[in-house]
Amino acid sequence: MSRSTEQDLLSTEIVNRGIEPSGPNAGSPTFSVRVRRRLPDFLQSVNLKYVKLGYHYLINHAVYLATIPVLVLVFSAEVGSLSREEIWKKLWDYDLATVIGFFGVFVLTVCVYFMSRPRSVYLIDFACFKPSDELKKRILQASGIGDETYVPRSISSSENITTMKEGREEASMMIFGALDELFEKTRVKPKDVGVLVVNCSIFNPTPSLSAMVINHYKMRGNILSYNLGGMGCSAGIIAVDLARDMLQSNPNSYAVVVSTEMVGYNWYVGRDKSMVIPNCFFRMGCSAVMLSNRRRDFRHAKYRLEHIVRTHKAADDRSFRSVYQEEDEQGFKGLKISRDLMEVGGEALKTNITTLGPLVLPFSEQLLFFAALIRRTFSPAAKTTTTTSSSATAKINGAKSSSSSDLSKPYIPDYKLAFEHFCFHAASKAVLEELQKNLGLSDENMEASKMTLHRFGNTSSSGIWYELAYMEAKESVRRGDRVWQIAFGSGFKCNSVVWKAMRKVKKPARNNPWVDCIDRYPVAL
Numbered sequence: 001m002s003r004s005t006e007q008d009l010l011s012t013e014i015v016n017r018g019i020e021p022s023g024p025n026a027g028s029p030t031f032s033v034r035v036r037r038r039l040p041d042f043l044q045s046v047n048l049k050y051v052k053l054g055y056h057y058l059i060n061h062a063v064y065l066a067t068i069p070v071l072v073l074v075f076s077a078e079v080g081s082l083s084r085e086e087i088w089k090k091l092w093d094y095d096l097a098t099v100i101g102f103f104g105v106f107v108l109t110v111c112v113y114f115m116s117r118p119r120s121v122y123l124i125d126f127a128c129f130k131p132s133d134e135l136k137k138r139i140l141q142a143s144g145i146g147d148e149t150y151v152p153r154s155i156s157s158s159e160n161i162t163t164m165k166e167g168r169e170e171a172s173m174m175i176f177g178a179l180d181e182l183f184e185k186t187r188v189k190p191k192d193v194g195v196l197v198v199n200c201s202i203f204n205p206t207p208s209l210s211a212m213v214i215n216h217y218k219m220r221g222n223i224l225s226y227n228l229g230g231m232g233c234s235a236g237i238i239a240v241d242l243a244r245d246m247l248q249s250n251p252n253s254y255a256v257v258v259s260t261e262m263v264g265y266n267w268y269v270g271r272d273k274s275m276v277i278p279n280c281f282f283r284m285g286c287s288a289v290m291l292s293n294r295r296r297d298f299r300h301a302k303y304r305l306e307h308i309v310r311t312h313k314a315a316d317d318r319s320f321r322s323v324y325q326e327e328d329e330q331g332f333k334g335l336k337i338s339r340d341l342m343e344v345g346g347e348a349l350k351t352n353i354t355t356l357g358p359l360v361l362p363f364s365e366q367l368l369f370f371a372a373l374i375r376r377t378f379s380p381a382a383k384t385t386t387t388t389s390s391s392a393t394a395k396i397n398g399a400k401s402s403s404s405s406d407l408s409k410p411y412i413p414d415y416k417l418a419f420e421h422f423c424f425h426a427a428s429k430a431v432l433e434e435l436q437k438n439l440g441l442s443d444e445n446m447e448a449s450k451m452t453l454h455r456f457g458n459t460s461s462s463g464i465w466y467e468l469a470y471m472e473a474k475e476s477v478r479r480g481d482r483v484w485q486i487a488f489g490s491g492f493k494c495n496s497v498v499w500k501a502m503r504k505v506k507k508p509a510r511n512n513p514w515v516d517c518i519d520r521y522p523v524a525l
Helices: 003-008 048-059 063-079 084-093 096-116 164-186 209-217 232-248 273-281 341-360 363-378 391-396 398-408 429-439 443-456 460-473
Strands: 010-019 029-037 122-128 193-200 224-228 254-260 286-292 303-312 323-327 333-337 421-424 482-489 493-501
Touching: 122 164, 122 460, 164 209, 164 254, 164 286, 193 209, 193 232, 209 224, 224 232, 232 254, 232 286, 232 303, 232 460, 232 482, 232 493, 254 460, 273 333, 286 460, 303 341, 341 363, 341 429, 341 482, 341 493, 421 443, 421 460, 429 443, 443 460, 460 482
Parallel strands: 193 224, 193 254, 421 482
Antiparallel strands: 010 029, 122 286, 122 303, 254 286, 303 493, 323 333, 482 493
């Protein structure tokens, strides 16, 4: 990485530390300079291979429809200039085999298209677990996290809390709490669920958490159950993707997705500063989502699944080790956060949203996006290198470099035209602020993410559902609205899921986690 690029990824902040109480500088004001990494300005450089990947997803199932306009054009060329009587006469002149063959190709094309098209997957409802008030914990105000987030009671104990017993107790409280609420809201019986996916990154006991759920609710013996572990804060979207795939091959089924994380089991008690960071942000949380591919659920479903785009950067060593579970020098287990996290996260995010663009952008933005792709592919300027290694050469060729850059620079789409609601993983205040800046989003666009961080903290893979619950509590979701949920986590991974609202959510349910405090929000961070 060049020195200029390294400097661009750093931000500095002067902190007033008050009056020096003692020593040779007693009575004098003291200051310190805080340096932190920022997300790279990923919208300034778009890798076009991911744009091509997005277009590949777009036309994957629509290729069969290309046969229909061809048939129409052929037929129009034959009878386009004829009168109605002449058309009928022309049709009678065709032999029976030609007519049957023409319509046979037409019907076959339509059938193949509808058979190859994925089944619609509906989100019936979802639930977010809300712990009791006695588990609230105060935190530093500058972190963006309020005083009402939750941690397990065991972390205040002097005994070892990273035991299987403590992990199972925390898991049972959150998972069963969220599922009880989900089954009550949807009125679906546990025995009617055909697919179960549970994701928890850190705590993975034997029997698995999915087996614990099946045992508790006495689910049927042929249920398709999966337990995802070690996949970080973006695992909730991966679990939805897996549930969708299972629903495609199992018609008329319900699928439940449970996303959670065990805070107490991974609570770090050592002194390594890079491993203490997760203690400051991660809080208790769990979500449970009911999906269905039954056509009759169309009428009362809340959302329809539109797109899922997954990005994995584990092939890169820095990305792979950016969030790494290990023991410190004293043997205490925890998550080590790399100083490269913001940078590798920005690269993963850039790849993901570039691939997503062709799937969700309006037609006008698609044209501009596609035009940029063609221009960069065939323009001579796109094949020349405009960056020089010396300032003298840069001054001599300044005009030429500027012209080449303008020609090869891709069009950066406005994602606010594609979505009405944004649910960004509430990792930290700094991450959300950098996302807002890079994507050019308003405070209103970021409200759900920032308020979720303030009220519930970083609840890992379940956080994006607390954000959607916030929007529903504000009654801001209307029929036809598009919701973008995006999460990122260890690996490094960045995943997006797009939902379309099937109806207006008029009034929040009594068990919405925001129902008793929504009137206080938004608050200033």
